[in-house]
Amino acid sequence: KKGAKGEKVNIQYSTNLSLASPVRVPSQVNSLTWATAFNQANANGGLAAVYGEAQMERIRGYLDGTYPYEYDPENPPNTIWAGRQQGNANNNWPRLLMKDFSFNQKHNINISGGNDKAQYYLGGGFIDQDGVYSYGYDYYKRYNLLANFNTGITKWLRFNSSIKYAVSKTDYPVGQTTVTRDNFFVAALQFAPVMPFYNVNGTIQHPIVRWAQGTGRDKTEQNDFFVTLGTEIEPVKGWKTNLTYNYNLVGLNNTANPKPVWVEVGTGALGNIGKPSTGYNSSFSKNNYQLINAVTSYELTFGGHYIKPMLGYEQEERYFTGINATGVNLITEEVPSLSTSLGDKTVGDEIYHWATRGVFGRLNYNFREKYLFEFSARYNGSSRFAKASRWGFFPSASAGYNISQEDFWAPIEPYVKMLKLRASYGSLGNQNVNNYLYLSTIPVYNELSWIIDQERPVYATAPTLISDNLTWETITTLNLGFDAGFLNNRLTLTFDWFSRKTTNMLGPSITLPYQLGAATPQTNNAELLTKGFELTLGWEDRVSPSFSYDLRIGLGDNRSTILKYKNDNNLIDTWYTGKRYGEIWGYESDGLIQTPGESMPNQSRFHPNWGPGDMKYRDLDGDNIISDGTRTLDDHGDLKVIGNFTPRYNLGITAGFKWKSLDFNMFWQGIAKRDYYADNNSMLFWGLTGAWGSSALFEDSPALDYWRPSTETNLLGPNTDAYFAKPYFTSETLKNRQVQTRYLMNAAYMRLKNLQIGYSLPAGFLKKLQIQNTRVYLSGENLLLLSKMPKVFDPETALSSDPKYGGYSSSGVIYPVFRSLSFGLNLTF
8 A cells, every 4th residue: 555646644544343253153962862862872882871870860850950969969070070971960061161252353544645756654453352262261462564655766766665564462271282272172062061060169170161261371472574675767768677675574482381270079189181280382483585576668559559578587585493492390380481490391493495586578469459468488496496407487378359349349339348358378387395305304303212321312214215306386277268248338247267287296206115114205297187167247237326236246166187196006095097186985875774684785894783773885886795995996896986075166246235325235155066074083963973972962963863763762762764873882883984975965055254334424524524534334244154064064164174184173173263243433534
């Protein structure tokens, strides 16, 4: 941003105050339903009940108000975890441990102005976001400053500068075992509702509540500093040279002081939910980035022709240094630091850097805005590759034909105002690989498995094998498209089809003898093809001087196929030639067994025992044995591709209107097609997993819809037409949870991301107050979600929380998406 020439001082202020609530936080079933289902899962595995009959009576009594205690005072929990099995309370932990609402605020102010020779812009902002913990606290704060200055030193020389500074701070409780908030959500979802909140004497017994209240703090401060300096030289009209220097420094400082957190249990004894002893962790890093650009261009216009050649030079460098240290057994919790640590201290660091350098050029030609051509090329080098293979050449070309500029188009113009055809073909280089892959390194580790001279020394292993000819991946794209405007451009249509081929992708090299004792190095020998389209349809109309409206729909899709990959055995668990990116392999479900001795294929590969309530799988290869063969393309047994997790048909819809001083806008975003299969440890989906301690049941989960015999007399009743097979609190439950068609979820969704209603105060009224304009608005974020996934999942975060896709714990266990309602004000003086 910069001030405009010749304008007076302009002051703008904006604020946004909002209340945010977590979306789709699961609610646990009541304690009696929970205990009944848990007992049944144990019985299915031939085990004794998790909750005995006397305890079941106390649970019923607590629910109907005839039993006042959350556990039996005569037999109180004697460890911090025992309440999960011995309690009889009815606590909905996800709702108790998380707030219904948190308050957020954002403020911005800027001042701009200037004249014909110089312009300036000054701005500042503040963001304050509360977290969701009901006990303890977490927050995020951010402060930012911006200053831009532009000046004309002479008629042919201009100077511009920009300085930005931002500092952000987060503060939340240290995790139970690792420094992460995700631990909190795992615990909030997993603790049984029977677990007591309070002891009989009124003290808090729940370990996670005590942890949130008493654990140390995890604090992070990030400082971002940006500087841009530039000059524009125009010695001859049309010939411009721009020189730009960019510098960015990111400093990150994190401290955490884990410590013991004592929990009083029902017997009066104390248990520790925190670390064994007080500790202190500190890490600091500096991330320096520099970018230099020099571009010269010349614009020439004559007889309807426009020509613009351009040449440029670019150089960038990133240098990262970081250090981390840990100490234990602090002298005092009041002064957490490494110097107050009496125990062993460990120190580590990380240092890396990379740089690129390149030259580029472009030539534009335009004849009367009718025929348009562009040719460009880049020659880039990267330090991430060895000298012999460091450089790459990447040319491209494009052409456009504005057919609506032709004279013969005049009769069509009232209907089709504009039609432009476009085509392009070109390549780009990708150097986003790990640093130093072309160097053979010797791994060094602490604590050898053997004791030598009374200690476990540092040791090294065999050096890594490398490929010294690693080079750029090349992405070559063919794009065909058109832009059209109908009915005086009230209706617009843009369409692009593209085919993008990536060559020289990294993949495994030739198979090497195992006697080498080292992993196979990567080399540039894989290829990927992506085809897709993007379409945008828009309508904009002014019905009257006081009323206008608009609608815009965007749709995009793409699919990727592996064209080449080193996979000699054609294993289906990795990439192979012909593989569609995102494939999900699994079995075809064939319903649940309903009667003993029911006809079915041999499924002993998964378990020897099968009976009513268990899953049947379809025999696809006709050998009457369910198996996965050798898990290759040639022999994959009864497996087949049952779905694909790639998001398809990405949708975006914006709509709005303006009537006098009132305006309305909304934005919808979604995915029309996507498959998802939850991991086997997903308590949100399966509910009753392989062990009672890692299981949970929620009101909006399908987990209670499991098979129960027609003779079942417990409160859950019979359920032979069930969705899930019967659960077991043993590993036997996995036999019914092989990846299969029955439990493949539809992860498509449509979400109302933003809805805003605004009102601009009348100009006549504001003029008396010496205010240029004032707008107030009400806004909502993530107000509505349309999805066929179980309501315990948010389709936007389900995959990112799944360990199969790099998540922390299990499907759906992640810091939630927030729904917010806000009030905003924009003022201009």
